[in-house]
Amino acid sequence: NAGVTQTPKFQVLKTGQSMTLQCAQDMNHNSMYWYRQDPGMGLRLIYYSASEGTTDKGEVPNGYNVSRLNKREFSLRLESAAPSQTSVYFCASRSGYNLVEAFFGQGTRLTVV
Amino acid sequence: TQLLEQSPQFLSIQEGENLTVYCNSSSVFSSLQWYRQEPGEGPVLLVTVVTGGEVKKLKRLTFQFGDARKDSSLHITAAQPGDTGLYLCAGSFSGNTGKLIFGQGTTLQVKP
Numbered sequence: 001n002a003g004v005t006q007t008p009k010f011q012v013l014k015t016g017q018s019m020t021l022q023c024a025q026d027m028n029h030n031s032m033y034w035y036r037q038d039p040g041m042g043l044r045l046i047y048y049s050a051s052e053g054t055t056d057k058g059e060v061p062n063g064y065n066v067s068r069l070n071k072r073e074f075s076l077r078l079e080s081a082a083p084s085q086t087s088v089y090f091c092a093s094r095s096g097y098n099l100v101e102a103f104f105g106q107g108t109r110l111t112v113v
Numbered sequence: 114t115q116l117l118e119q120s121p122q123f124l125s126i127q128e129g130e131n132l133t134v135y136c137n138s139s140s141v142f143s144s145l146q147w148y149r150q151e152p153g154e155g156p157v158l159l160v161t162v163v164t165g166g167e168v169k170k171l172k173r174l175t176f177q178f179g180d181a182r183k184d185s186s187l188h189i190t191a192a193q194p195g196d197t198g199l200y201l202c203a204g205s206f207s208g209n210t211g212k213l214i215f216g217q218g219t220t221l222q223v224k225p
Contacts, residue, residue, distance in 0.1 A: 004155075030211075031213075033213060040122060040217060042215045043201065043203075045212070045215070048212060049211075051211070058214070094213075099161055099205075101146075102146075102158070104154075106153075106155060107155060
């Protein structure tokens, strides 16, 4: 099983450029998440989608937009990249809510120069 | 300010020592999970605790959920170099919102 697949794995952007990070899961999960990971900060929730057709802001949504394209896919868009958005981005999914495991992709390492 | 505060952030110990990592919040969680993350990989679930006061054991790892469901601890007995990694606690809120937040993480290094 592929699980959670993120693309790309690495990306370098110039300040002001835009890009979309793609995430797809093949486990028929309802909930999907985007996190960013910075040294000493753990994982911070950017946006999440509790079910197909819904999206909600997390802890650090500014500068990002998301689209839950269908049950499988959840994309994260940076409209105008800033150096402060240099980070490792993780997508995750889980089948339900509170008791179940979240499965993570391999991460996207994004550098904004 | 993160809702889940982990301590310590860094821990370097010798093989065979015991250690405890703490995860604290002012919020009440319906469940709390502990994950472990290796470099270059996403986190992987270790355990989920649900009931206040609950204690779960996974080999040399003991997890406890506070009575008020606001805090949790991870205790490792006789740490081994293979325990080295980043340990993260994660909380889910009541009401089935789907929201899942993480603490800052504790980087553990166990030296042989």
